[in-house]
Amino acid sequence: MMKQIAIQLGKGNLETGFPSVNVELAGAGCDGWFDRASLSPDLELKSIYEQWQRLYRASVRLDGRGVTFAKNNTTNASIAEIYQTTQDLTAALNNWLNRGDFYTKIQDRLRQDLNADDRISLSIITDDDFLWQLPWHRWNFCTAYTHCVESFSKSYVRSNRQRLRANGRVDILAIWGNAPELGLAQDLAALQQPRARVTPCHPNRH
Numbered sequence: 001m002m003k004q005i006a007i008q009l010g011k012g013n014l015e016t017g018f019p020s021v022n023v024e025l026a027g028a029g030c031d032g033w034f035d036r037a038s039l040s041p042d043l044e045l046k047s048i049y050e051q052w053q054r055l056y057r058a059s060v061r062l063d064g065r066g067v068t069f070a071k072n073n074t075t076n077a078s079i080a081e082i083y084q085t086t087q088d089l090t091a092a093l094n095n096w097l098n099r100g101d102f103y104t105k106i107q108d109r110l111r112q113d114l115n116a117d118d119r120i121s122l123s124i125i126t127d128d129d130f131l132w133q134l135p136w137h138r139w140n141f142c143t144a145y146t147h148c149v150e151s152f153s154k155s156y157v158r159s160n161r162q163r164l165r166a167n168g169r170v171d172i173l174a175i176w177g178n179a180p181e182l183g184l185a186q187d188l189a190a191l192q193q194p195r196a197r198v199t200p201c202h203p204n205r206h
Contacts, residue, residue, distance in 0.1 A: 002119045003027035005110065008155065009039070009126040017041040023106050030113045037102040045092040049134065052085040090138045097139055107141060120148040127155050 004026045012018035018039040026032040059078050097103070114120065124136060132152045142148045 001027060001029040001115070002121070003030065003114060004121045004123070006123045006125060009124070009128065009131065010155075012039075013128050014042050014046045014130070021102060021106075023110075025110060025113060027118075033109070033113075035106060035109065037106045038100060039096065039102050040100055042092070042096040045089075045096050045134075046130070048085065048089050048092045049130075052082070052089050053133075055082045055085055089135065093134055093136075093138060094140050097141070110141075114145065116145065118145065118147065120145050122148055122150045124150060124152045125155055126152070 004024075006022075006024045006026075008022040008024075009018045010020045010022065012020075021037050021039055022034065023037065024032070024034045055078065059082060098107070122136075122142065124131065126132070136142060136150045142150065
């Protein structure tokens with residue numbers, strides 16, 4: 001089943017903490033709920049991320065072929081250092097999120113209402129751009145659910161999300177091919193299941 005989790009961090013940063021974190025769960029097969037917790041300051045997490053960023057930028061190069069290691073700047077030692085700092089960053093992120101009432105109250109409550117095979121949409125809502133850069137996909141709450149997908153938005157998007165839920169309908173744009181071997185009938189049937197209204201549009205071919 002599809003579940004939506006919205007974590008709105010509110011005002012704050014890693015230097016001062018987040019005193020009012022709003023968390024909401026909604027979706028099929030569960031009673032939706034809203035709760036509030038807090039996240040404490042964590043200067044170590046910010047410091048480790050900045051260290052990881054410096055190492056990464058010094059050791060990789062972006063070009064038309066993708067990401068490659070810079071030959072002149074990279075040694076076995078520096079690659080090992082990047083790997084170790086990545087592990088340290090993951091540990092620091094989990095240490096920050098897995099403590100206090102955000103852990104004992106919020107995460108415990110979420111785990112009670114989630115199943116291992118649920119499809120989970122996790123929305124991180126914050127105006128602090130730095131938090132967007134953290135590896136949320138390595139948070140052990142996310143790794144515990146195979147079908148958990150993270151997304152990020154600014155806090156002003158929140159009102160639009162509420163209006164979207166209020167009308168009870170989600171609009172999906174699907175672009176279909178016309179080759180028989182694509183086997184689109186099954187996909188179309190899946191889209192029509194949740195009381196969907198499908199409006200096909202056929203482009204003119206010139």
